[in-house]
Amino acid sequence: MADASVQSSRSRDLDKLLLRPGNLVGPRFEPGPEMRDDLQTYARVLVVGAGGLGCELLKDLALSGFRNLEVIDMDRIEVTNLNRQFLFRLEDVGKPKAEVASKRVMERISGVNIVPHFCRIEDKDISFYNDFNIIALGLDSIEARSYINSVACSFLEYDSDNNPREETIKPMVDGGTEGFKGHARVIMPGITPCFECTIWLFPPQVKFPLCTLAETPRTAAHCIEYAHLIKWNEVHGGVAFDPDNPQHMKWVYDEAVKRAELFGIPGVTYSLTQGVVKNIIPAIASTNAIISAACALETLKIATECSKTLSNYLTYNGAEGLHTKVTEFERDKDCLVCGPGVLIEVDPSVTLQKFIDLLEEHPKLRLSRVSVTHRGKNLYMQAPPVLEEMTRSNLSLTLFELMGKLSKDVVNVNGTTTKNDQKISCLRKLSVVFKGIDGVTDMDTAGGA
């Protein structure tokens, strides 16, 4: 009895969500202790990033009843992280973030198991990511988000009616902060817009014209970019500038100060130099905490269906007062990453040349001047001549062989098609299925392109 009461007090708040019925619960939600137990036993969540957001996310998820967590991060702890990445201490400086963060959370929250991965996200097999039920992203780069998004969407399969198969949906919860602003979003590939569907949400970075930097600087940032982009190469020709090397950064700062003095421009500081060169805005601990809390709650809602999930993009602005808003963005139907693509069934004996001919005759495609790409490998490029020459020998090989003898997979093609008597260029996703190859006999029977 004593044990049971300890147990109930520890999950008291969670129980309010999981043990009681509600008006906003999902259709399959069955309140009860089994839900709580299953969450602990079966939900496997990967946290990508162990920085400001990642530390918060790990802690929040562990306190929300998740017990099987893994975290991946390639960085080591720096002194400047300590003000907000609260799992780290001075003696941890130089150690991998993923390892220290896991250890600290496990020390404080019993029963939680966190496996750290100290490596780049690209270093992991794609199958590594498929072992998780949900992926939570606490990242600060568009590149890394875009990569994880491609990985998660590559698991997605559609049925013959072009509806996503639920068991292949890899939900993602993405958080991001910049100073006092932040966002949290839920990505259900095939259902809600993926990262690539809404890539335009990210504003382009400000880039100053080089000639302004060289001739007519007006701001402190101009002086810093002059030192970083022009002066560095002039003096260190050949040595690549490394933004993570403090000596390099100091050199750029010193040069920027000289430049600013020459033109009578105030305001060059070391931290502004770092900010401009690395294109970073100072991180605010409370923004990370708020965004991460929203992400952890969404993760819990996806797993348990104890409430409707955010649909689908929350913005938070704490710069002046406080403003939050949820916007429901729509999917890009033709998204190359999360869209279904056009189903094409071919015989394994079909050569690449024959396949390209088929696309020209295909009623839905009518593509000419076709180039074919499979998972980053260019199977055939029709231009420029140098690439055409390099890929021409593939034309006589079978597509099946060129695609690594998979029973089915996605290829991307681009070429020209005619629409309203006009030639337009078009980039398409094709879902290629080889007839009579094991592993697909029980699926994709209907559909027929």
Added chain:
Amino acid sequence: MIKLFKVKEKQRELAENASGGAPVKKQTAGELRLHKVNFKPPLDFLLDMTRDISELNLPKSCTMQFPNGKDDLMNFEVSIRPDEGYYLGGTFLFSFQVSPIYPHEAPKVKCKTKVYHPNIDLEGNVCLNILREDWKPVLNINTVIYGLYHLFTEPNYEDPLNHDAAAVLRENPKMFESNVRRAMAGGYVGQTFFPRCM
């Protein structure tokens, strides 16, 4: 989704126990294949690049090289041979480095040939608006190559990176022309030596 997670976990255990045995039912072909082969995911920016490159419509006198082979389209070189203007007869090599968020961000372009030019400095930095402040995701590699080509047919002294060259072009076009010829043939302009590029 927890019920689904539960089913998946049970399948995983089953698959692990059946180590190498008959294919596990219910597991989709996709999952099986992912365990068999480690592939890169199809990345959106690579597709954008593939399209861009395969649709290039280069000026006649431009050629491309892909030093890392047919599958690395993110790093390549373009040589430009202007067929009119001050730089007629010269060959100028540019390196392109394309970022993973292309076309959200412009490619990084450097001139590898040392050139006497008002808009290209001696380190190979290029002042071309569409490479910096005026880049938009609707632009592409083709636009950039034409922009570079244009710099040779119409150098301008209003956006100088090489201050001296710009001043000479503005004040004495005849002298600018002879400086360009001297530099391209391999020789000194002022204190600076330019290797031959014709």
